[in-house]
Amino acid sequence: MASETYTPRELMVSAAAAEIEDGDTAFVGMRLPLIAFQLAVSTHAPDSMAVYESGVVRDGPADGFIHTMCDLPNLNHAVSTTGMLDIMSRLQRGDVDVGFLGGAEVDRYGNLNTTRVRAGDEEIRLPGSGGACDIACMAGRTVLLMPHEPRRFVEEVNYVTSPGHSADGSGRGNHPAPGGGPDALVTSKATFGFADGELFLRSVHPGVDREAMLADFPWAVRTAPEIGEGPVTTTPEPTDEELELIRTFDPDGFWT
């Protein structure tokens, strides 16, 4: 049964968690994915594991709120607390099934920019890649998360921090990385997939006006079968159980 009141970010967490399959090893970074993994492993994906580039490996939720992957509740009772090269080795040798990425800008092929954006004549410096470039290159698939704002959807990102698919439909032909590239984009208004390397609309969040939402993109977003039109659903609302868990993991709504 769906709850009646939830925040857009709670829905994003629920939608992101749904992208983790049972048995997956998930590469988790900052912000919402911190909550999404805990939700997934507590519900439909009990045998999933999370790896964090700080060196942490976990098989269950933290017993306390975490601002960052290195907060003590995330280290306490972890499976392993090791170093980054151990985690990046798993990623590079192909043992990470899914990785989460944020972004200030995304283009039609899932290229992400978290390094520097243009605002009129000025360039604004952002924090940079962190592990995003590595996850984008090497995770089995990636799930992108970002607030739904028109300025974030661009024909061409100002800087390719995290490479997506090739513009020519050759999939990941733009680089020799072992990863499968972007598989989903979850915004605060809709969830998108990728078909032949191009972003398509998969589901619209409840209560969102589809046409107005799509107008935020500078190109005509397709709805798939490869890559014309296909079915578009409504994103499931977070269940009561999910909301209860999300609010346990993030009691003050710091991230959500």
Next chain:
Amino acid sequence: MASETYTPRELMVSAAAAEIEDGDTAFVGMRLPLIAFQLAVSTHAPDSMAVYESGVVRDGPADGFIHTMCDLPNLNHAVSTTGMLDIMSRLQRGDVDVGFLGGAEVDRYGNLNTTRVRAGDEEIRLPGSGGACDIACMAGRTVLLMPHEPRRFVEEVNYVTSPGHSADGSGRGNHPAPGGGPDALVTSKATFGFADGELFLRSVHPGVDREAMLADFPWAVRTAPEIGEGPVTTTPEPTDEELELIRTFDPDGFWT
């Protein structure tokens, strides 16, 4: 004061220990060097450290006899017990001052063979390199230890397990490794140095007939100044303190 009775291997241990300077990091492998490091750190080189390719780092003698670097007394109260890549990293980046090597055959330039030797028409297979090739390539200097037997001193080793100096006097020009190459050879009859990359006689062990001993070599061994004639001393006998320590470290004379 020198002791009157000691075995040739006790003298070799004493002579090998003398090659460790205070403050050195020494790469220690099998057999006599296991005892030699313990002797050195207990006498003239209290600030030396030993690293073992198994991953052990020690700053003092083991409190019990060790057959191998991995015997529990060598792990107990160690400074660090880690892995081989940690130790080999120290070696490759140039942080190991001196390494010990054994050999079935050695030539004039300190090339060592521990892989396979000829005996008439047959080839005899030996255990192989272990870490010897790596130590030979990359330690700041190496000290070679072997029983004094004519068949071990050859014009050309049958297999270069552990590269020495160049035959052309170019020092270590035969490979781009960072190490300084062979610095001493301790046999059961004498101690040798290397000058311009060529082996020379440094000291003769007490009671050994110099000419008979040198006749074991298939070439005319020089005595240095670079590389003609130089002074040759008598190897110091192990002191009473040294013998007491050696017999503490190896109470049954297993190695000595």
Next chain:
Amino acid sequence: MSAEPAETLSDAVSRIPSGSSVATGLALEHAIPFAAGHELARQGTDDLTLIGPISDLLFDQLIGCGAVSRVRAAWVGNVSAGTGYRFREAVESDGIDVENHSNFSVALALRAGALGVPYLPTRSLLGSDVFAESDLFERGTDPFDGEEVALVPAIEPDWAIVHAQRASPEGDVHLWGNTGIVDPAVGAAENVLVTAEEVVEPAVIHSDPSRTAITREQVSAVVECPWGAHPSPVAGHYNRDNEYYLAYHGATDTQAAFDEWADEWVYGVEDREEYMERVDADLSITEPTVAAEVRYGQ
């Protein structure tokens, strides 16, 4: 070949000259050596090149203090709040030189240094502007199967600064919880400064050699510095002070505002003790987990 124990943090940090390259913040958001960083600023050490993976605030603070001329890092900001304003302003005004990395490329560059090889290959980077816009990396071909790889050259910092739970006076260090790239950075660095929650008897370290993360011959200075990582957390010692991160974010969006912040928290305190007197937060461990017993012996 052992560390020289330092009497005070000031003494230890004074061994790092202006113009040094310094790797720090190596355990990511865990155990960041803020105390040592603030002391660098107090001593006026400048022209620093900072090297790290993600930097949670410390790089931003040192940039704000005018101590930095170059950054080689994957991410500089405030993990609780996003932007680091001092970093952003310095980049946008060309006040510092930035070499963009991914976390893995910093890790590999330091691993190459630690391993003593000129470079390491990776399957990451290619296809990104981290690679394309950089002068640092090279493209290479695997001679075995012809695969394309990116080659990451070694970085060998002059100094690495590490905060740890306990160290012996000689510089042997026990470290637990996640370690990020502490290990490669310590191996690659010419000198290592260790600040420790506790300086302990060597026998404590020797009782558990598999816990030893750093050995003395890599360490140039070791100093006891309780709370030396605040506001970042230290496993077994204290939790993260998230409010501090948020307050910093709210208080440093202009240089003038930052200067005021620094006058209070960096220049306005003489040492870590005085600093901690100003911190008003209960970060103590309320649910200790004791590690299962481990024995060695013979």
Next chain:
Amino acid sequence: MSAEPAETLSDAVSRIPSGSSVATGLALEHAIPFAAGHELARQGTDDLTLIGPISDLLFDQLIGCGAVSRVRAAWVGNVSAGTGYRFREAVESDGIDVENHSNFSVALALRAGALGVPYLPTRSLLGSDVFAESDLFERGTDPFDGEEVALVPAIEPDWAIVHAQRASPEGDVHLWGNTGIVDPAVGAAENVLVTAEEVVEPAVIHSDPSRTAITREQVSAVVECPWGAHPSPVAGHYNRDNEYYLAYHGATDTQAAFDEWADEWVYGVEDREEYMERVDADLSITEPTVAAEVRYGQ
């Protein structure tokens, strides 16, 4: 994605098919998985490729049992006594194929596999016949400074067999004392078989995550096997049985003599328990050292 716990050693080892490449003896003279090795022989698993750094006896025994067609290793023998007669005879009679390594080249090949790169560069090997007589390595030039390096291609074993102090049923493993090349081998291997002195509750492993050396998704089978490393030592559990190494050396200089030895120690015992009944040595830890306390918590 977790290990399948095995009821018995026989069950666990039966998952390794003939023809497999198997990395083992990875902690050098420490914690060699002799029990698993003997079980391989008892099951008649053959055509194995054995991969390791130095092998202290186990490779020699498996060669003597006719289980091995190829060895990729740096050193095969008996550390207490020198020669391994079964290895020597097999090589001299062309009974097995040998790829000569140095310890570092085996370590780097497995590290390359673990790291997921096609090769790693090294400053070792060049100038030796380990390099010159091998078809395995390539010569390379560092594109940054033009330095010559040797390139070591990845090795990815089908199996790694590791003996450890304790593991959870899921396959998370605590390991201490020196570890040799356990870490790179486990990372590079397709499957990992863990024999442990103790199988423990997951909570034991979770109480000290920095002690975890292997995590479950790398492990295919885990089985409790006390004394599983005899005659090699296991930190915290038992000392090395040196007499056993010397007795083996004295008893195996011909194949007939080896067969007699194997009838007694390998084929003539049903399991490890029966094996240990035959061992007549006091290897117990008489001076236990307890690791200094470590806490996590929040």
